[in-house]
Structure formats: C-alpha cells, structure tokens
Amino acid sequence: MAEKILLKNIDVPGLASFEVYRKLGGYSAVEKVLKNFTPDQVTSEVTKSGLRGRGGAGFPAGMKWGFIDKKTNNPRYFVCNFDESEPGTFKDRHIGQLNPHQLIEGMILGSYALGARTSYIYIRGELFYVLRIIEKAIAEAYKNGFLGENILGSGYSLDLYCQPGAGAYICGEETALLESLEGKRGNPRIKPPFPAVVGLYGCPTVVNNVETIAALPWIINNGGEAYSAVGIGNSKGTKLISACGHINKPGIYEIELGLPVEEFIYSDEYCGGIRPGHTLKAVVAGGSSVPILPANLILKTAEGKPRLMSYESLSEGGFQSGTMLGSGGFIVMDETTCIVKNLLTFAKFYHHESCGQCSPCREGTGWMEKILHRIESGHGTMKDIDLLVDISKHIEGNTICPLGDAAAWPVASAIRHFREEFEEHVKLQKCPF
Amino acid sequence: MPLLKVTIDNIEVEVEAGTTIMNAARKIGGSVVPPAMCYYSKLEGSGGYCRTCLVKVSQGSFKDNRPMPKLVASCRTPVQDGMVVQNRTSPEVMDNRRAITEFLLINHPLDCPVCDQAGECHLQDLSYEHGLEVTRTEEDRRTFDPIDIGDLIKLHMNRCILCYRCVKVADQITDGRVHGVLGRGDHSEISTLIQKAVDNDFSGNMIDVCPVGALTDKTFRFKSRVWFTRPFDAHRECSKCCGKTVLWMKGEEILRVTGRKDKYGELEEFICNDCRFEHKENVDWIVEGPRKIERHSVISQNHYEKLDIPEDGEETE
Numbered sequence: 113m114a115e116k117i118l119l120k121n122i123d124v125p126g127l128a129s130f131e132v133y134r135k136l137g138g139y140s141a142v143e144k145v146l147k148n149f150t151p152d153q154v155t156s157e158v159t160k161s162g163l164r165g166r167g168g169a170g171f172p173a174g175m176k177w178g179f180i181d182k183k184t185n186n187p188r189y190f191v192c193n194f195d196e197s198e199p200g201t202f203k204d205r206h207i208g209q210l211n212p213h214q215l216i217e218g219m220i221l222g223s224y225a226l227g228a229r230t231s232y233i234y235i236r237g238e239l240f241y242v243l244r245i246i247e248k249a250i251a252e253a254y255k256n257g258f259l260g261e262n263i264l265g266s267g268y269s270l271d272l273y274c275q276p277g278a279g280a281y282i283c284g285e286e287t288a289l290l291e292s293l294e295g296k297r298g299n300p301r302i303k304p305p306f307p308a309v310v311g312l313y314g315c316p317t318v319v320n321n322v323e324t325i326a327a328l329p330w331i332i333n334n335g336g337e338a339y340s341a342v343g344i345g346n347s348k349g350t351k352l353i354s355a356c357g358h359i360n361k362p363g364i365y366e367i368e369l370g371l372p373v374e375e376f377i378y379s380d381e382y383c384g385g386i387r388p389g390h391t392l393k394a395v396v397a398g399g400s401s402v403p404i405l406p407a408n409l410i411l412k413t414a415e416g417k418p419r420l421m422s423y424e425s426l427s428e429g430g431f432q433s434g435t436m437l438g439s440g441g442f443i444v445m446d447e448t449t450c451i452v453k454n455l456l457t458f459a460k461f462y463h464h465e466s467c468g469q470c471s472p473c474r475e476g477t478g479w480m481e482k483i484l485h486r487i488e489s490g491h492g493t494m495k496d497i498d499l500l501v502d503i504s505k506h507i508e509g510n511t512i513c514p515l516g517d518a519a520a521w522p523v524a525s526a527i528r529h530f531r532e533e534f535e536e537h538v539k540l541q542k543c544p545f
Numbered sequence: 546m547p548l549l550k551v552t553i554d555n556i557e558v559e560v561e562a563g564t565t566i567m568n569a570a571r572k573i574g575g576s577v578v579p580p581a582m583c584y585y586s587k588l589e590g591s592g593g594y595c596r597t598c599l600v601k602v603s604q605g606s607f608k609d610n611r612p613m614p615k616l617v618a619s620c621r622t623p624v625q626d627g628m629v630v631q632n633r634t635s636p637e638v639m640d641n642r643r644a645i646t647e648f649l650l651i652n653h654p655l656d657c658p659v660c661d662q663a664g665e666c667h668l669q670d671l672s673y674e675h676g677l678e679v680t681r682t683e684e685d686r687r688t689f690d691p692i693d694i695g696d697l698i699k700l701h702m703n704r705c706i707l708c709y710r711c712v713k714v715a716d717q718i719t720d721g722r723v724h725g726v727l728g729r730g731d732h733s734e735i736s737t738l739i740q741k742a743v744d745n746d747f748s749g750n751m752i753d754v755c756p757v758g759a760l761t762d763k764t765f766r767f768k769s770r771v772w773f774t775r776p777f778d779a780h781r782e783c784s785k786c787c788g789k790t791v792l793w794m795k796g797e798e799i800l801r802v803t804g805r806k807d808k809y810g811e812l813e814e815f816i817c818n819d820c821r822f823e824h825k826e827n828v829d830w831i832v833e834g835p836r837k838i839e840r841h842s843v844i845s846q847n848h849y850e851k852l853d854i855p856e857d858g859e860e861t862e
C-alpha cells in the first residue's frame with residue numbers, strides 16, 4: 113500500500129502523548145479548519161472523500177452529517193461509538209490505546225462541522241485501561257488549547273468527555289448507546305426518529321465509529337479527493353482489519369479497500385497464510401454477525417471473479433453466496449474447526465447480549481443456542497437443523513434493532529454452506545471433531 | 546389538516562396525520578385490527594416490543610408507492626397518505642405472527658390451570674388464534690420464584706412477556722417509581738428495586754394492564770376462575786379516581802374489583818387502589834348493571850347477559 117492513513121505512525125514510541133503526536137504533525141487539521149474552513153466546508157470535504165462508516169453498516173459519513181438540522185436552536189451532539197464488542201473485532205481499541213490524539217483530533221473536526229459544543233466518546237466498560245489513556249490525552253488537549261473555550265482563538269469552543277459503558281454489547285447499537293449515555297437502561301430505541309433528528313437528550317446527534325472519526329484528520333490535511341483516490345468503486349480509502357484465527361500472523365492491518373482476499377490471507381505483508389500443515393476452511397469476514405463463507409466462496413465469487421476486500425465485492429452474490437465487510441473482524445478457520453461448535457459460541461454470545469426488549473430476539477436467540485448445544489453434544493435430530501433455519505428466518509427483519517439479524521445471519525449461513533457438517537453431528541450422535 | 550387515506554386489508558379509512566396503522570385499523574374495527582400484546586393507547590411510548598402487531602406495508606404512500614422492505618410494527622408506524630397495508634390478507638404476516646406467538650410461548654410456563662388470569666389472558670387468546678397445535682420446544686423454560694411486590698400484588702415472573710406496560714404505568718401514573726426491568730435478554734425480570742414494596746395510590750393498575758398472569762391481585766388470588774364470576778358495572782364517590790369500576794361477583798360476594806376494559810382489553814380509566822382493594826362490600830357500591838364483555842374470551846361465554854345473536858348464528862361484537 114502506498115501510504116498508511118490510519119496507522120502511519122502507530123509504531124512511534126510515545127505516540128499516545130501530546131508532544132509526540134504534535135511533533136508528527138498532529139492537530140494541524142484542527143488548525144487548518146479553524147483558520148480556513150466553515151463547518152459546511154468540512155462536511156463537504158468528508159462527503160467528497162467518500163468515507164463510509166466503519167462501525168459495520170458502511171453508511172456514507174458525509175451524508176449522515178448532512179441529515180443534521182442546523183437551523184434548530186437546540187444543541188447538537190457528536191458522539192464516538194467506542195463500544196467495540198463484536199467477537200472478532202478489535203481494531204478501535206488499537207487506535208484508542210496507541211493513538212488517542214488522532215481520535216480526539218477527529219472528534220474536534222467532526223464536532224466543528226456539526227456545530228457541536230459538547231461531544232462524547234462512549235467507550236466499552238471493559239476497556240478501562242483505554243479510558244485512562246484517552247482521559248489523559250483529553251486533559252493534554254485541554255492544556256494545549258485544543259479543547260475548551262475559544263480553541264486557538266477561533267471563537268469555537270468544545271468540551272469532550274469520555275464515558276465508559278457497563279460492558280453491554282447492545283450499547284454499541286447507536287440508539288442504545290445514546291440511552292446509556294443519558295444514564296438509562298441501554299435499550300435500543302424504536303426508529304424513526306433517527307438520531308440525526310432526535311438523538312442525545314432529544315437533540316440532533318451524529319454517532320460515528322472510532323475508525324471513521326480517526327480518518328478525518330488525514331482527509332482534512334490531504335483533501336477529500338486524495339482520500340477518494342484510494343480504494344475501489346464505492347469503497348474509498350483504507351480499512352482496519354482485525355485478523356484472527358488459524359493464520360500465521362494474527363493482528364490489525366490497514367488495507368487499501370479493494371485488496372484481493374487471497375492476497376490478504378496468504379501474503380506475508382498481512383496474515384501470512386494458514387498455519388503450517390493446514391488448509392483454509394471458512395472465513396467470517398466482517399465480525400461475528402456477518403454470514404460465514406466457505407474457502408471457495410471467500411476467495412472467489414460464485415461467478416469465479418476474485419473476491420476483494422471491499423463493501424461491494426464481499427457482498428456480491430447476496431446472502432446466497434456472499435457476505436459483508438461489516439466491522440472488519442476477519443476470523444479465519446482451518447479444517448480442524450467445527451462449524452457447529454463455532455456457531456454455538458456465536459449463538460451463546462447473542463443470547464447473552466440480547467437486550468430482551470423484543471420477543472423474536474429475546475426468545476429466539478436462547479432457543480437457537482439450546483438447539484445448537486443439543487446438536488453439538490450429539491443429541492440433535494435432522495429436524496433440529498430445519499428448525500434452526502425456521503427460527504432464524506422469523507427473527508430476521510422482525511426486531512427493533514439489528515442485533516436480531518446479527519444473531520440470525522450466522523445460523524442461516526452456516527447451515528446454508530455447511531449443512532453436511534450439521535447432519536454428520538446428528539448421524540454420529542457426537543461432534544466429529 | 547386534510548385527512549390521510551389508508552387502506553387496510555382492502556378497506557379504506559381516513560385518519561388524521563400522525564395516526565398509527567394500529568389506530569387506523571381500530572377505526573375500521575373487526576378483523577383488520579392487529580393483535581396488540583404490548584401497545585396500550587393510554588400509556589405514552591408503549592408498543593413496539595412484542596411484535597405481534599407486525600403488518601405488511603405493500604405501498605408506502607401515494608407519493609412513494611414502493612412497499613416497505615420489512616414488516617412493520619403497526620402500533621408504532623404512522624400512516625402516510627395512500628398507504629396500503631395488509632394484515633390478515635398477507636400470508637407473510639400470518640406466518641410471522643404464528644412465529645411471534647411461538648416465541649412468546651417458549652419460555653411461558655403454560656400453567657393456565659393454576660393461573661388467575663386464565664379466561665381473560667391475551668396470550669391465551671393469541672395462542673388460540675395464531676399458535677401452533679404442537680410445541681416445538683423441548684428445552685427447559687427459564688424460571689423465577691414468584692414474589693410479592695407489596696401486600697397487594699403478586700409477581701409471577703415466569704409468565705411475564707416483557708411488554709413493559711407495567712413499567713410504563715409505574716413511570717407515568719404512579720409517583721415515586723420503584724419498579725422496572727432488571728437484567729437482560731430472556732433472563733431479564735420485572736422487579737422492584739431490592740424488592741422494595743410497590744406502595745402508592747395507583748399501583749394496582751399494573752394488574753389490569755398486564756396482558757398475562759404475571760401481575761395478579763393478591764386479594765383475589767385463587768378465589769375463583771373468572772368465568773365463574775359475574776361482572777357488574779358499578780361506581781362510587783371517590784376523591785382519588787373516577788370511581789367507575791367492574792365488580793366481579795360470585796353470588797352476593799364481591800371477589801374482585803377492576804377497572805373497566807374496552808374491547809381491546811384496555812382500561813377506559815385508571816382506578817385507585819382504594820377502590821380496587823379496600824371496597825369489597827355491597828354497600829360500598831352503586832351497581833349499574835351487568836357488564837358487557839366485548840372481547841372474545843371465555844368470560845363472554847358466560848351467559849349472564851343476552852348476547853345479540855343475528856340470523857346466521859354468529860354473535861356480533
């Protein structure tokens with residue numbers, strides 16, 4: 113890749129401190145914007161960049177900002193979603209831990225564009241040590257005049273807070289996050305209205321993912337057009353991929369969108385191939401909620417085109433033969449992996465994390481877990497396999513928030529692509545692995 | 546404001562802007578009305594949880610005639626001018642309603658034979674109409690011990706469908722809220738903070754809004770099956786509430802006092818605990834006459850009142 117956008121300086125010792133970050137050119141985007149840009153010009157650069165939300169759904173960031181009603185007299189809020197808890201996804205933590213000022217700089221840029229005077233970073237409760245790092249960085253930014261009253265003499269003032277959650281995956285869903293931030297039970301809200309209209313404390317609000325926000329300084333420094341020159345099709349820029357599983361080099365990689373999946377898995381620059389003596393069996397490409405794909409379909413589309421790491425290519429073929437880029441949690445499994453057992457682990461997670469507001473998800477997630485447990489432990493029947501598909505179909509699309517879908521898709525896709533393995537469990541009356 | 550035109554199961558109706566599909570359907574009445582296990586028109590922000598009221602929007606509006614991509618909760622979706630909705634006429638809706646009913650039942654104890662709500666339970670009605678004849682679950686159900694929330698209300702959490710109605714009652718019509726949802730997912734439970742007693746003038750309404758037998762009246766507990774009691778409209782002078790109630794009588798004895806419910810099972814007006822729990826003597830009340838129960842339910846099978854039976858033998862509502 114030509115130039116790294118997000119992780120360029122990540123290995124520089126002491127990067128988390130204000131001095132080092134500043135010496136490497138940090139906060140120059142804030143200086144540039146406060147001197148020369150109107151808020152709308154910032155939004156327009158972001159729109160031009162083609163940057164899409166990195167939290168999972170891939171919604172264009174500039175467009176989301178454009179939904180904010182700027183004429184109201186109500187305050188507006190900019191909120192960073194740092195709840196990162198999806199199994200397989202561990203990229204935001206990397207930024208928060210090693211380069212907190214990049215996130216803070218992005219927060220200032222976004223807040224300025226939206227006209228927010230108070231902004232929040234909502235961080236997952238378990239990441240307490242990262243909270244400490246970010247709080248220290250926020251204090252440094254205040255001390256150096258990049259936060260607080262009248263930033264750099266521009267007349268623009270901003271307060272930034274980092275608020276920990278209590279460790280619930282559901283608080284990553286943006287409206288549950290807002291409820292939690294307000295001090296309430298983290299239940300997703302029924303939409304519409306969307307946060308752009310009724311968000312935090314009833315005011316217009318934008319929620320963006322850590323990685324989305326961390327890309328803003330580069331976009332301002334280099335221009336939206338420069339960003340959109342990176343990537344492919346409607347997948348602009350770079351993406352952090354947290355790769356784990358049976359690969360030689362698990363870790364966090366910044367890739368240019370459009371990189372062939374095969375290259376990502378096998379080249380030494382990235383995952384370095386499957387561990388010695390083993391072969392690729394399946395990949396969950398975008399965090400635990402996206403459909404699992406078998407080796408042949410993750411490397412090539414159903415039509416035989418090479419599969420690329422991009423929003424479009426990964427979803428080519430729909431759910432029949434494709435998947436999603438999601439949050440970039442790339443879980444690689446070799447032939448020693450039991451698909452049923454892996455699915456049981458995911459199902460347990462969604463059952464445990466369902467907020468319980470709506471009946472299909474509250475009841476269906478637990479039911480699916482129990483059936484999977486039965487099959488995995490050798491007590492399942494052939495009927496159970498169809499029952500699982502039936503349950504997943506009736507959760508999907510029928511819930512208040514997408515957690516229901518996130519619980520249903522892995523089940524449906526595992527059975528779609530690995531049905532024989534489920535049947536083998538039933539026939540042998542035990543797990544064949 | 547011009548009225549909006551909406552078509553539900555091929556029947557057209559005109560409603561004001563801001564009306565939900567559910568309330569437009571209630572304006573038409575009859576079988577086009579989706580079942581509601583959590584929506585309660587008198588409680589703000591209710592609805593959206595149970596998903597039994599899902600319907601298909603096959604045309605969004607006159608302006609945008611595309612169908613909506615997913616089924617929508619009719620109780621929380623406002624109508625648009627020219628919207629076309631399918632409820633009973635959509636096999637997809639009926640199939641999903643069957644599934645939702647099943648979801649609501651998989652952790653439900655089905656202990657109707659010992660449940661005070663039996664006979665006036667919305668979950669019974671829903672299962673009767675939309676449920677499967679067989680159960681497809683063989684798993685254990687989640688269980689909780691029944692607890693007293695105050696001297697007057699019993700909570701059987703096992704039966705709760707987490708409709709949030711009682712939470713909204715506690716929030717909106719009682720003071721000093723001490724009651725809410727603890728925990729998450731299918732292990733969440735309705736509870737009071739550290740089992741603090743619910744003790745205020747209007748808490749008894751939680752019993753009436755509960756669609757199932759999760760919250761029951763301890764003063765009526767195990768006294769009688771509801772279909773052996775006879776409901777009478779009655780009223781009294783009350784300084785706290787409207788004083789308009791239904792007395793559930795066995796012989797001369799008042800076994801239970803509740804608010805008056807309409808055909809959707811919703812209270813016409815909330816009543817106070819004084820009327821509900823403290824006045825069980827005949828002299829306390831001025832009896833107006835037998836109560837007509839409009840909902841289809843076993844209690845309306847008790848012929849305490851002459852039903853209006855038309856020629857074809859089917860009773861009307």
Ligand SMILES: Cc1cc2nc3c(=O)[nH]c(=O)nc-3n(C[C@H](O)[C@H](O)[C@H](O)COP(=O)(O)O)c2cc1C
Nearest residue numbers: 165166167193195196197284285286320321324514
């Ligand atoms: C159950 C659930 C969990 C989620 N968790 C996260 C999360 O941890 N971090 C995140 O950025 N987005 C998460 N999302 C997506 C957010 O709702 C939201 O779309 C995102 O924060 C928007 O930011 P973006 O546009 O920058 O991606 C989650 C969504 C759901 C349904």
Ligand code: SF4
Nearest residue numbers: 467469470473511513
């Ligand atoms: S889908 Fe699940 S997590 Fe989302 S609101 Fe419904 S019960 Fe809660």
Ligand code: SF4
Nearest residue numbers: 705706708709711755
């Ligand atoms: S106790 Fe009754 S009213 Fe309260 S949430 Fe449960 S079912 Fe609803």
Ligand code: FES
Nearest residue numbers: 593595596598620
């Ligand atoms: S009545 Fe509409 S979701 Fe429960």
